[in-house]
Amino acid sequence: MSDDTGVITRNKARLVAKGYNQEEGIDYDETFVPVARLEAVRLFLAFACMSGFKLFQIDMKNAFLNGIGEFEMLMMGELSFFLGFQVKQSKEGIFLNQSNYCKEILKRFEMENCKEVSTPMPTNCYMDADAVGVVVDQTKYRGLIGSLLYLTTNRPTIMFVVCPCVRFQSNPKESHFKVVKRIVKYLKGTSTVGLWYPSHSPIQLVGYSDSDFAGCKLDKKSISATCHLLGSSLISWHNKKQAFVALSTVEAEYIAAGSCCAQILWIKQQLEDFGLKVNKVVPNSKQNFLKQPRDLSSSNRGRIFKLMPPNP
Structure with a gap:
């Protein structure tokens, strides 16, 4: 630090952790992500609902002083609002929606x-x-797009529409x-849909x-679309340009299937952390799926991957 005349009055030293030089087991024991993925939140809610758990919310305050952690927890009652989601729990299941956020968007943009x-x-x-x-x-266009992108975390029906609009943020017409x-x-x-x-x-x-x-008419790139369900609960979805x-259509399908399998492996790992193993692969066909009632549209080129827990 220096004073008004430019004379150095105090020297500062910073400890920089070079992550690329660190080795697991020597420099660190485990890693963690400070912010949970929304897919993990939906997966936890679906698993808790199927297991018959009643969810409650706590607020944790932590402070670290000279390497000693001090924690303070405050019980906030039954879970009803979390990360922008309105959560309604009942014996029949859990309902998630963002009706309050929809009203905020309408008010903010005077619609x-x-x-x-x-x-x-x-x-x-x-x-x-x-x-x-x-x-x-x-500015207004980007504000609308940002608000809609956050809303896609609970509204898969607008994912296909919002994604093309994102591409024109630099020069919207x-x-x-x-x-x-x-x-x-x-x-x-x-x-009120959720x-x-x-x-x-x-x-x-x-x-x-x-x-x-070749779904994108601007650069002829294909569009990948996937969704994942735990039982009857939709927990993950995406619609992304490759x-x-x-x-060829085979290459486009292969890329989409690879993205789907990668997400399945991540969900499978999360379920193992919950104590549930899903290793049994059950054969399924597109024709059997098309005969079932559904809300998600799909073409005859889609692929299905189905895993079930082993019999007890």
């Missing part, structure tokens, strides 16, 4: 009196760069803004993958 629509995107909508379109306020506003109008009429985790459901891990070959241009 409380807008008309409701039944779908987030029209069937004939085609989004491109729109080079001759009218430029709109970039009026045509892009109309699409985003339609999503908000859809949310106004479906603000995820339902039934308590009476078989404990089995199922993953679905699909791809849209990193490379696939040269």
Whole structure:
């Protein structure tokens, strides 16, 4: 540190941990992530519901002084609000939604009196760069996109629509803004929609993958889509443009299936931490899945991965 005249009055030393030089078992024993993934939160809620657990929330305050940790816990009662999720527990299951957050979005962007629509995107909508379109306020467009992206953590029905809109944040046009506003109008009429985790459901891990070959019209890259269910509880999903241009539908499907399997392995590891092992692979077919009632649409090229716990 230096004073107003530039004379150094105090020297500071900083200890820098070179992570790339550290070895497990010598420099550290275990690692952890300070922020939990939202998939882990939904997985825990679904597992607790199937196991018949009643969830309560505590607030923990911790402080470290000279290497000694001091903790203080405060019981906050039954879990009802967590990380933006409104949680409603009952004997039949757990219901998650973000209706309060939807109302905040409508109020923040002055769309409380807008008309409701039944779908987030029209069937004939085609989004491109729109080079001759009218430029709109970039700050407002990015604000809407950021709010909608957080909402996709509980609303898989808008994931497919929001992701294409994200690509035009650097130079949004009026045509892009109309699409985003339609999503908000859809949310106004479906603000109470959420995820339902039934308590009476078989404990089995199922993953679905699909791809849209050359789905992005701008660079001809394919789109990967996956979803994962623990029993009847939807816990993970994604709709993402692939990193490379696939040269065939088989390659696009292979990339999507690889992403699905990677997520399954991560969920499988999380379940093992809960004391549940899922190693038994059960054969399943796309035709059998298509005969069952479902809310998620899929094409005939999709792949199914199903794992169940071994018989006791």
